[in-house]
Amino acid sequence: MRGKQRYYCKSCDFHFTITEASTPTETRRHHEVTIMDIANQLGISKSTVSRALRGHADIHEATRKMILDLAQQLDYQPNPLANALLKRRTNIVGILVPEFRHYFFPTFIMGAQEVLSKAGYNVMICQSDESYETEVANVKALLRSRVDGLLVSITAKTENFDHFRAVMQKEVPLVFFNRVCPELDTPQVIIDDYSGALQAVEHLIEQGYRRIAHLAGPVTLQVSRLRLQGYIDALQKHQLPLDQDLIVYHDLTEEHARICTRQLLDMPQPPDAIFAVNDPCAIEIMLIAKQRGIKIPQDLGIVGFSNDPISAIIEPSLTTVEQPVWKIGEESARLLLEQMERPKVEKRMLATRLIARDSSLRGKS
């Protein structure tokens, strides 16, 4: 191989540097085999090994082969930590969701993960658990972990967005999905909530329901507001009166959904149909109605939103608005990847589609 000692010349006169034996007697028990192990064992420098492994030019074919062979034999695995430290990128994407009990978020994650892992990214998942404080803490933790990008669906309680402004200020690519943040100008992937809600309520009207209630979500969430607006506009379009008492807001917990349902059903003039902001709470409505012996869809029509798998299974089957969850995941991931290439604020909206099932089909009446 090439010599190892070299002279130095700052402003002349070369003082050579005698690299004495650095006691490479035994292999120095490593936890993991490093590039230096290969270099030492082959009597060459780590630079050369790195170059060979990186597939650089400027290296003799024989040397390259030797290095590659030994690397394989030792099962050398490059250390991503060292790499991340140097390159300032971890190849990790953070995903922050409010929960993962129901169908939506796990499915979203599967879709996103498929795209991301194909692009060479690992994923770090956090749940805010619908707590604003946890959300802030999670964002901080993900930032501290130096994630290369962030996929976020906010909490129903999030009203202050400074933690996301901090993300943007650090220029960490950020994509919101589903529960987005209207006052921040960031890329996002949403579905057409308004039109979905409009379809849902028009469907109820077509089926002859006239006193239609809406079990809404928290007003803090844009999704809730849009679905509410769809509800309102559908009534207006068909010249039905808008009764504020028929709109109840709940905090997306099952418990509160039950309370609100009872409130609606206990009215002096109870509604003859309920449009629920999502399927889990539509199902709570259905359970209570069944428990009370209310006939669905004859006495009460029910429509949900999101098409959770359980909606097709429950009896009567639940009419709902389909949203392409898996695709939302894929799209969000793709948008994030594009974002990491070159920043540009882009908002994508996916279509929704009504799936009419038994819970609202009573024919014309």
Add this chain to the structure above:
Amino acid sequence: MRGKQRYYCKSCDFHFTITEASTPTETRRHHEVTIMDIANQLGISKSTVSRALRGHADIHEATRKMILDLAQQLDYQPNPLANALLKRRTNIVGILVPEFRHYFFPTFIMGAQEVLSKAGYNVMICQSDESYETEVANVKALLRSRVDGLLVSITAKTENFDHFRAVMQKEVPLVFFNRVCPELDTPQVIIDDYSGALQAVEHLIEQGYRRIAHLAGPVTLQVSRLRLQGYIDALQKHQLPLDQDLIVYHDLTEEHARICTRQLLDMPQPPDAIFAVNDPCAIEIMLIAKQRGIKIPQDLGIVGFSNDPISAIIEPSLTTVEQPVWKIGEESARLLLEQMERPKVEKRMLATRLIARDSSLRGKS
């Protein structure tokens, strides 16, 4: 490829070297504020800053305060990459599950994550998607990411365990849960599948069912084998004949569950009850039975396993064996944490409990 311009110095007089202005004038725009920024700004050494931040002794109170104040003001966040590189620990735990579509694994993850994040660990989640190759690739990726520990539930197809042997050889703490690996002597958290199955089938017998089938899982999984054994022993205990035709094995997909169900129901002498290896496939059975107009529980008793939330909602409600999923997550995480303290092989088993519901309650007959 080669560098651009360099000086020449054979025996002095340096031919020019055009190292262009590296502009270290202002603070050298950092992506993140480091310990060195604090040190420079305060005119002290990074060692001192580190000590102050680490809360070491050996530091003047005034200095410490000065450092802490500036750190707060600059919003200094220690770089975990550098730390991990130095300490050889990332504070990340890997979780590897076969899927995330159903109730079990997401809930498990929530339980585990609660314990782990309280202990200061982040979590990296991978899905093998029931593919052996993906599982191997995921284990490798997690190992490469230098996770400090691993929580694993294997694929139904995993029959070669070399990738886990590699984990053990590298002395990375490893805890299996639910779908464990019998031929490896590792810590694990399981539930009492055998006794759960025994209870389930005895319950069917008590309800007067006599020709009880078992829709089993893949024999490769210990869970399946134990539940099968519980089924067999329950029959034996009550002197019922064991008919091999009444045992069908499926691969845990919904599609295959339907095929196997039809096979059972199409028999010349169909069963009067089916014990399913888990709830998702029990529900497939129920759907087909309902579709065919078979009365549940009169003509066909059904019992599942795992108590997914949907089991209480479907009609008729599904009798099932409850397993404390959340607790399995917590226990597994705790066991892993203990493992990281000091290795010892410990196996924990959590109790199961039968929940009798409508799908099997027809009274004595």
Add this chain to the structure above:
DNA sequence: ACCCGTTTCGAGAAGCTTCCCGATAGTTTT
């Protein structure tokens, strides 16, 4: 022989921390 260009490789820094060890001060003890 000498010079030059080409090919192949080595040294070293950077990226950010922590920790060991040694070095200054300042303070107390004989």
Add this chain to the structure above:
DNA sequence: AAAACTATCGGGAAGCTTCTCGAAACGGGT
């Protein structure tokens, strides 16, 4: 007043990689 401590702090290495700069060897041309 000299010696011995103590309280604080700084230097530098290590952890692993990549990349830049420049050096060594070799071949060919004159």
